[in-house]
Amino acid sequence: MNFFNLYKKNKSSTTNTNTANDVDADTSLVQRLQTFLGKLYQRAEEMHSEIQVSGQRIADADKDPFKRSFLQFKAGMIAQFTAIIQKGSNTYQEEVIPKVSTMELVKISQIFNDWHVGVLNMMTSAFDQISERDLEKEYADIMKTYTHYKDHFHCKQCGGKLEISTFYFTATYIACPYCRTQNTFDPGTQVRLVEHLARPLAELRCNELYERYQEHRRAFGTDSAKEKYQLYLQALIDEMNRILPGLTAQHQNFYDRLLSDYERFEQFR
Numbered sequence: 001m002n003f004f005n006l007y008k009k010n011k012s013s014t015t016n017t018n019t020a021n022d023v024d025a026d027t028s029l030v031q032r033l034q035t036f037l038g039k040l041y042q043r044a045e046e047m048h049s050e051i052q053v054s055g056q057r058i059a060d061a062d063k064d065p066f067k068r069s070f071l072q073f074k075a076g077m078i079a080q081f082t083a084i085i086q087k088g089s090n091t092y093q094e095e096v097i098p099k100v101s102t103m104e105l106v107k108i109s110q111i112f113n114d115w116h117v118g119v120l121n122m123m124t125s126a127f128d129q130i131s132e133r134d135l136e137k138e139y140a141d142i143m144k145t146y147t148h149y150k151d152h153f154h155c156k157q158c159g160g161k162l163e164i165s166t167f168y169f170t171a172t173y174i175a176c177p178y179c180r181t182q183n184t185f186d187p188g189t190q191v192r193l194v195e196h197l198a199r200p201l202a203e204l205r206c207n208e209l210y211e212r213y214q215e216h217r218r219a220f221g222t223d224s225a226k227e228k229y230q231l232y233l234q235a236l237i238d239e240m241n242r243i244l245p246g247l248t249a250q251h252q253n254f255y256d257r258l259l260s261d262y263e264r265f266e267q268f269r
């Protein structure tokens, strides 16, 4: 691809991204560089937001303890960012710099540097928010702690064994059936984390239904996909009820909210 022929042809449609007020200093070389880098920048932004949208799901869905599919996805994305940086740098070095005038040099190098820093930042920060967690293991560890605490819970007054039949993940008063003393059942801070684990873990377990819904939606649109979305949501809250029993009403509210959001917003996308 010849950078100059391409951009001569498209000159009338070029957009000037950041220098509307000093048009005088904008030679066509500056403009062409801005357009060229602007397109690469846009592609990098698209990749960055794609990672924010689907990266965590890919990481969570990867059952491999070494997270190999996720790492493959990550490596592929980094390679694409690197290719963008490479493409911009090569064009800048080989096709722009040899043709630049002394007057243009400061401006041109600043445009390139800003672009370079911008794409580099996107690449290095893209995966910052994504944690490579093993949710099933975290949940199993929490439940082990909980079960141990529950099985060793005795009345502080008479030492009688107190049976806990409901799942309490926050501190709760339990009356001793033998001596009526109020005891505090507090499984600890680690167990409280299960509250934040319920949704991502349920999403992970229902990933197949989610994929099926997405597939249908891509093929037939949001209206037609509503039924599949409901199936996914129902499975999701069933799973949340299993992970975190005793919050059925809250989980039902969560279902209602997600479904009404779908009806209100998704169909306009």
Ligand SMILES: [Zn+2]
Binding pocket: 155, 156, 157, 158, 159, 160, 176, 177, 178, 179, 180, 181
């Ligand atoms: Zn007692």
